[in-house]
Amino acid sequence: MEALRQDDPRRFGRFTALARFDEGASAVRYVARDLASGESALITAARPELAAVPVFSRRFQAEARTAERLAGGWVAPPLDPGDTAETPADEAELLWTAAGYVPALPLAEAISIAGPLPERALRILGAGIAEILSRVHAAGSVLQGLAPGTVLLAADGPRLTAFGPLGAAASAEARPGGQLSVRLGYLTPEQIEGKEVSAASDLFVLGLLLAYAATGTTPFTEGPAEGATRRIAEDEPELDAVPEELRELIANCLAKDPDQRPTAGTVAAELALEGAAGLARGGWLPEPLAAAGRGTRKRGSWPWRCRRRGEAGGGGCPARPPMTPG
Known part of the structure; x- marks a missing residue:
């Protein structure tokens, strides 16, 4: 975990980013606070250069839907991204998902x-x-x-x-x-x-x-x-x-x-x-x-509810297709 960088987003709908959790090949994860409940959350934000590629966006959303269908047991349920109307304009096109923070390694x-x-x-x-x-x-x-x-x-x-x-x-x-x-x-x-x-x-x-x-x-x-x-x-x-x-x-x-x-x-x-x-x-x-x-090495489960901020009608994933990894 590390401090937010200057160019990191600060808001994801009702979630406020607190720190960088880690990063992977396709996305960066953030520890955030849910402004509605005060609970901790994890946000996964797709890398902007990848999120701009339509085939990536479709696959990202398909994988998020797969996780939603598997939620329960050893798959954490998603968090509702909530209203994104107050999202800053320069962060409105981010592609992201949210889930509760689960201490884990x-x-x-x-x-x-x-x-x-x-x-x-x-x-x-x-x-x-x-x-x-x-x-x-x-x-x-x-x-x-x-x-x-x-x-x-x-x-x-x-x-x-x-x-x-x-x-x-x-x-x-x-x-x-x-x-x-x-x-x-x-x-x-x-x-x-x-x-x-x-x-x-x-x-x-x-x-x-x-x-x-x-x-x-x-x-x-x-x-x-x-x-x-x-x-x-x-x-x-x-x-x-x-x-x-x-x-x-x-x-x-x-x-x-x-x-x-x-x-x-x-x-x-x-x-x-x-x-x-x-x-x-x-x-x-x-x-x-x-x-x-x-202790201080707490980790969390990846977030799964897909959300592209700035979409017409408040965003969110399109209707669920038959289950497929993409």
């Missing part, structure tokens, strides 16, 4: 603080994310939103904070002619081969995420960076440091053939038959992480 930060997660925490993390994936896949959609920076560890369980490629992007760039270039941090063998993604693609990335949480690294990182895609497509994952009880399940998620990967429901049941919430009851994080979450 991004997975990547948690690993840097306390190292790899113990087996029980891995089970809760994996089961919680798999439960969300089950809901996405039941609607015939693919998430493409998993990465170490999009998963938060809260006191009662994990939170997912990205609901499509924009949220999980390692880089996002506007190109001439209104084109948008988005690069994901985690790729699957089928993507590398130029094939369509499917629900099984989410399971491969879940396997990568769990291997990272269990070891502090990804299972295909040995060797030069330029060979990373080849290793994902061809090499077997290195899982010796993964807890033995979880090794086979994670290896199955990382199968090269999508048809050989388990479903999200199978993963959730194998990791926590009583459900992630049941297994997490009474606490689930190692004490250094629990303490960090309670």
Whole structure:
């Protein structure tokens, strides 16, 4: 978290920005105060140079709608952006979303603080994310939103904070002619081969995420960076440091053939038959992480209600289409 910069927006509808929370490839997040309730909130504002690209704007709003439909459980509900009539004119075209502030640590930060997660925490993390994936896949959609920076560890369980490629992007760039270039941090063998993604693609990335949480690294990182895609497509994952009880399940998620990967429901049941919430009851994080979450390292869940300020009629998202990540 850092102080607001000179060119940062100060108002988002009824929310007043207090500080920069963090920033990603496609957006900047702000800690804000809800002027109506006095409660803390998190705002995600799309980068202006990207928000001006129509294809980015449509995808940003589609991912926000996906999050709204998934709200509940391990997905925080959105906050109503409220009336934007008093928004300063120079901030009226911002594209943003809002949600409540939930004390939590991004997975990547948690690993840097306390190292790899113990087996029980891995089970809760994996089961919680798999439960969300089950809901996405039941609607015939693919998430493409998993990465170490999009998963938060809260006191009662994990939170997912990205609901499509924009949220999980390692880089996002506007190109001439209104084109948008988005690069994901985690790729699957089928993507590398130029094939369509499917629900099984989410399971491969879940396997990568769990291997990272269990070891502090990804299972295909040995060797030069330029060979990373080849290793994902061809090499077997290195899982010796993964807890033995979880090794086979994670290896199955990382199968090269999508048809050989388990479903999200199978993963959730194998990791926590009583459900992630049941297994997490009474606490689930190692004490250094629990303490960090309670202290100055507090983090929050990504905001989801899409809002373009300055839209006719008060703004907001267009009518919801069939569920899709974009």
